[in-house]
Amino acid sequence: MAKKEDILNAAKKAAEVIKEKVEQVAEREEVKEAVEAVAAAAKKTGKAAVAAAEELIAPKAEAPKAEAKPAAKKETKIITPADAKIPAGPLELKWTNYKNHQKLVNPANKRRLDVIVIGTGLAGASAAASLAEMGFNVLNFCIQDSPRRAHSIAAQGGINAAKNYQNDGDSVYRLFYDTIKGGDYRAREANVYRLAEVSNNIIDQCVAQGVPFAREYGGLLDNRSFGGAQVSRTFYAKGQTGQQLLLGAYSALSRQIGKGKVKMYTRYEMLDIVLIADENGEKRARGIIARNLVTGRIERFFAHAVVVGSGGYGNTFFLSTNAMASNGSAAMQMYRHGAYFANPCYAQIHPTCIPKHGDFQSKLTLMSESLRNDGRIWVPKKLEDAKRLQAGEIKGRDIPEEDRDYYLERRYPAFGNLVPRDVASRAAKERCDKGYGVNNTGLAVFLDFSEAIQRLGKDVVAQKYGNLFQMYEKIVDENPYENPMMIFPAIHYTMGGIWVDYELQTSVKGLFCIGEANFSDHGANRLGASALMQGLADGYFVLPYTIQNYLSDQIGVPRMSTDLPEFAEAEKAVQDKINKLMAIQGKRSVDSIHKELGLVMWDFVGMGRTAEGLKEGIKKIDAIKKEFWTNVYIPGEANSLNNELEKALRLADFIEIGRLMAVDALHREESCGGHFREEYQTPEGEALRQDDKFSYVGCWKYTGEDSEPELIKEPLDYEFTERKTRNYKN
Amino acid sequence: MDQYIDIKVRVWRQAGPKAQGHFETYELKHVFQGASFLEMIDILNEQLVAEHKDPVTYDHDCREGICGMCSMYVNGHPHGPDSAITTCQLHMRKFKDGETITVEPWRSRAFPVIKDLMVDRGAYDKIMQAGGFVSVNTGGVPDANAIPIPKPVADEAMDAASCIGCGACAAACKNGSAMLFVAAKVSQLALLPQGKIEAAARAKAMVAKMDELGFGNCTNTGACAAECPKSVSLANIARLNREFLAAKFKD
Numbered sequence: 001m002a003k004k005e006d007i008l009n010a011a012k013k014a015a016e017v018i019k020e021k022v023e024q025v026a027e028r029e030e031v032k033e034a035v036e037a038v039a040a041a042a043k044k045t046g047k048a049a050v051a052a053a054e055e056l057i058a059p060k061a062e063a064p065k066a067e068a069k070p071a072a073k074k075e076t077k078i079i080t081p082a083d084a085k086i087p088a089g090p091l092e093l094k095w096t097n098y099k100n101h102q103k104l105v106n107p108a109n110k111r112r113l114d115v116i117v118i119g120t121g122l123a124g125a126s127a128a129a130s131l132a133e134m135g136f137n138v139l140n141f142c143i144q145d146s147p148r149r150a151h152s153i154a155a156q157g158g159i160n161a162a163k164n165y166q167n168d169g170d171s172v173y174r175l176f177y178d179t180i181k182g183g184d185y186r187a188r189e190a191n192v193y194r195l196a197e198v199s200n201n202i203i204d205q206c207v208a209q210g211v212p213f214a215r216e217y218g219g220l221l222d223n224r225s226f227g228g229a230q231v232s233r234t235f236y237a238k239g240q241t242g243q244q245l246l247l248g249a250y251s252a253l254s255r256q257i258g259k260g261k262v263k264m265y266t267r268y269e270m271l272d273i274v275l276i277a278d279e280n281g282e283k284r285a286r287g288i289i290a291r292n293l294v295t296g297r298i299e300r301f302f303a304h305a306v307v308v309g310s311g312g313y314g315n316t317f318f319l320s321t322n323a324m325a326s327n328g329s330a331a332m333q334m335y336r337h338g339a340y341f342a343n344p345c346y347a348q349i350h351p352t353c354i355p356k357h358g359d360f361q362s363k364l365t366l367m368s369e370s371l372r373n374d375g376r377i378w379v380p381k382k383l384e385d386a387k388r389l390q391a392g393e394i395k396g397r398d399i400p401e402e403d404r405d406y407y408l409e410r411r412y413p414a415f416g417n418l419v420p421r422d423v424a425s426r427a428a429k430e431r432c433d434k435g436y437g438v439n440n441t442g443l444a445v446f447l448d449f450s451e452a453i454q455r456l457g458k459d460v461v462a463q464k465y466g467n468l469f470q471m472y473e474k475i476v477d478e479n480p481y482e483n484p485m486m487i488f489p490a491i492h493y494t495m496g497g498i499w500v501d502y503e504l505q506t507s508v509k510g511l512f513c514i515g516e517a518n519f520s521d522h523g524a525n526r527l528g529a530s531a532l533m534q535g536l537a538d539g540y541f542v543l544p545y546t547i548q549n550y551l552s553d554q555i556g557v558p559r560m561s562t563d564l565p566e567f568a569e570a571e572k573a574v575q576d577k578i579n580k581l582m583a584i585q586g587k588r589s590v591d592s593i594h595k596e597l598g599l600v601m602w603d604f605v606g607m608g609r610t611a612e613g614l615k616e617g618i619k620k621i622d623a624i625k626k627e628f629w630t631n632v633y634i635p636g637e638a639n640s641l642n643n644e645l646e647k648a649l650r651l652a653d654f655i656e657i658g659r660l661m662a663v664d665a666l667h668r669e670e671s672c673g674g675h676f677r678e679e680y681q682t683p684e685g686e687a688l689r690q691d692d693k694f695s696y697v698g699c700w701k702y703t704g705e706d707s708e709p710e711l712i713k714e715p716l717d718y719e720f721t722e723r724k725t726r727n728y729k730n
Numbered sequence: 731m732d733q734y735i736d737i738k739v740r741v742w743r744q745a746g747p748k749a750q751g752h753f754e755t756y757e758l759k760h761v762f763q764g765a766s767f768l769e770m771i772d773i774l775n776e777q778l779v780a781e782h783k784d785p786v787t788y789d790h791d792c793r794e795g796i797c798g799m800c801s802m803y804v805n806g807h808p809h810g811p812d813s814a815i816t817t818c819q820l821h822m823r824k825f826k827d828g829e830t831i832t833v834e835p836w837r838s839r840a841f842p843v844i845k846d847l848m849v850d851r852g853a854y855d856k857i858m859q860a861g862g863f864v865s866v867n868t869g870g871v872p873d874a875n876a877i878p879i880p881k882p883v884a885d886e887a888m889d890a891a892s893c894i895g896c897g898a899c900a901a902a903c904k905n906g907s908a909m910l911f912v913a914a915k916v917s918q919l920a921l922l923p924q925g926k927i928e929a930a931a932r933a934k935a936m937v938a939k940m941d942e943l944g945f946g947n948c949t950n951t952g953a954c955a956a957e958c959p960k961s962v963s964l965a966n967i968a969r970l971n972r973e974f975l976a977a978k979f980k981d
């Protein structure tokens with residue numbers, strides 16, 4: 001007996017040693033191999049296991065260093081999981097472990113720390129409110145006249161959470177898995193799991209704020225289905241979920257503004273971030289330069305940390321579902337200061353938008369993905385029917401059932417009309433490219449509710465989608481109850497964005513990035529109803545924790561004067577740029593150049609990309625850049641309210657972003673999610689990933705105004721999921 | 731079918747908050763009726779920029795009727811002659827060839843003009859800061875399904891909550907009252923159990939702030955609800971009055 005116990009104790013001790021050793025190498029690729037070998041060895045006695053483990057681990061720990069040196073000359077810089085601050089341990093414990101061990105700031109010190117938050121969308125408003133509730137002093141900026149108007153407000157369909165209220169088998173793991181898979185295995189596992197984990201807290205929080213989510217007759221919350229999932233996990237408030245969630249965050253923010261904990265700056269636009277070196281020479285974000293959009297005055301603001309939640313850069317395409325003022329300038333300011341721009345080429349093209357109808361058009365209107373719950377997408381089977389539709393001779397309802405091609409149901413029987421957005425968009429393009437488009441431009445497909453109206457009755461359909469139908473009718477002047485809607489894909493969301501670590505900190509110290517503006521969580525394609533989830537996860541439940549790990553070191557840093565030379569220099573650079581733009585006095589309006597950029601983006605960096613096309617696109621973008629900087633005309637004065645100047649400053653950055661998107665798309669020789677390279681597809685026309693070569697986050701580092709950016713890679717190792725080819729067919 | 735039309739646009743031009751304003755009339759040829767009203771203003775502005783003139787300043791953003799940014803009086807109506815829409819959802823097919831269209835900024839003492847058609851609606855934010863919230867911090871809240879809410883109540887709260895804060899109600903009101911705006915928020919939160927706890931204090935605080943900021947009194951003319959782009963119902967004002975009176979009786 002005693003002998004057995006001894007062996008057991010030895011084995012236990014050995015297991016501890018092994019665990020320690022494994023943790024030492026946990027950040028290395030060989031870890032899997034090592035763990036397997038150790039496990040095999042552990043079957044022997046404890047002592048033998050220790051010996052085996054040491055033998056296995058010791059030489060390998062030295063190996064990569066020895067190899068790294070000779071190759072160092074041309075090697076791409078690599079971001080390791082340690083650089084990305086991904087906590088060790090099993091997936092489901094990472095966030096808990098992080099929170100248990102992170103540093104916090106005590107209440108008295110919170111009062112002495114200032115945080116700037118850029119943007120008042122779901123991410124910005126929820127972060128600003130939560131930080132203020134905790135006791136930090138928050139300076140919050142937005143370009144609109146009120147924080148309630150950020151473009152999160154336009155999200156229609158819903159927000160995902162792993163509540164499993166419908167008892168249909170949902171779980172945190174399943175939401176995590178669907179998001180990873182939906183993102184085509186190009187997102188970070190640890191971040192996505194955390195997102196799925198906090199998704200449930202978001203719903204609780206919003207209900208407590210008085211967000212009027214849809215309910216069932218029993219009084220409990222209702223759910224609907226969205227693309228890319230086989231469960232119903234989407235919470236919604238009519239077709240206005242984004243609005244209601246944003247108003248919830250806005251109400252929390254308003255409460256803190258009223259208490260004086262948030263100082264709100266409306267109609268202000270950040271034009272630069274100010275970095276100041278600490279005593280070790282390390283540059284840290286310490287404030288911003290912003291333009292008062294009403295007076296035109298340039299102003300300086302200090303804070304101990306800067307959080308940017310400025311949204312995506314979809315308006316690079318001019319026509320998108322984004323709001324008119326949505327822009328990527330904050331991202332470019334971060335990028336120019338050394339924050340990496342990650343995966344810029346991952347842009348989401350939403351399948352259900354109202355088709356373009358003229359050159360004067362200013363934006364494309366989205367019709368919620370929720371419509372695909374009951375609407376069926378089709379084009380005619382016969383080319384001659386399509387031609388007659390294009391000529392306006394017949395209407396969709398004139399085509400008999402047997403002559404309709406429900407191409408999504410045909411190609412993807414398992415998911416049908418609810419395939420993810422990238423798949424649905426490409427399928428529409430494929431049909432239209434073949435000539436089956438259904439409107440005068442040949443760039444539209446039908447979204448048909450006739451079957452749903454028959455099955456459910458017009459009243460039920462109206463109750464579910466009435467406001468969307470009304471919106472459609474106002475724009476198109478056609479009744480969607482009687483004739484199928486026409487839809488076409490449009491740029492909607494950008495999965496790419498500023499690179500952040502697990503703490504949502506960029507590669508610049510003290511500079512954080514949240515919501516759509518950062519790159520995390522959605523990989524190469526975002527699932528429907530996940531943008532609201534990510535924005536609020538970042539703002540309510542992630543950043544307010546992780547930022548403290550940074551700020552805890554900053555409690556000794558006094559508030560700095562904005563008279564410091566760093567502020568003066570940054571302001572001067574901004575002023576010089578504005579003066580340069582105002583002095584051009586050329587012949588072209590800002591919008592005319594922006595529209596030209598948009599067309600180039602759509603044609604060469606859009607839904608189907610090729611190496612040749614991208615190279616051509618880059619040339620065209622360079623030409624547009626030259627045209628802009630020599631021939632733009634901005635009326636009025638710089639030091640007063642000047643919408644044209646605002647647009648010009650944003651366009652200057654869109655041109656750079658457009659180029660960066662093209663450069664990234666050219667380098668990524670594979671198809672994944674929203675990035676489709678025509679050279680890389682299966683015989684059936686599905687996206688073909690190249691996991692052996694491109695399973696990494698492509699991070700671009702700014703190297704100067706006229707030099708090419710440097711590529712840095714963050715390899716994506718899938719520890720907890722098996723990478724598969726996305727299959728929505730069966 | 732949408733056609734091309736020639737129109738005249740009579741626009742309020744005002745250089746700054748204290749400057750003297752005036753109407754200016756511009757001719758626009760060959761405007762497609764499928765264009766939205768704001769796209770028509772874009773076309774006008776492109777024309778003005780081409781002539782090296784100052785373009786018309788106006789608020790706009792989402793262009794799908796939800797952000798509440800656009801704010802124009804068109805032919806004497808907030809958001810124009812069509813019902814239940816914002817200006818960005820108004821289309822040129824509502825106008826005839828040869829028509830002169832008059833465009834003004836919001837008319838309300840509490841919304842001073844910043845420039846041309848752009849006004850300052852900060853007063854609405856201040857009313858919200860006075861009490862338009864449920865006092866809960868992030869975290870530590872009960873499960874979302876812990877308190878069942880009858881569907882009709884939730885639906886009614888949703889209807890009240892659909893207010894986009896555009897200011898059309900106060901702009902339409904001959905008294906310049908913000909009652910519909912305040913009532914919408916007070917109603918939404920008073921209907922829901924989460925908001926009921928502070929209902930009395932909320933109603934008093936928001937009404938007091940509204941009065942302080944120079945909005946007029948409500949005389950139940952109903953212009954606000956008639957012009958509201960989200961069809962927020964007058965019944966909310968009745969509920970606000972009940973909440974307000976109940977709160978006063980408790981004092």
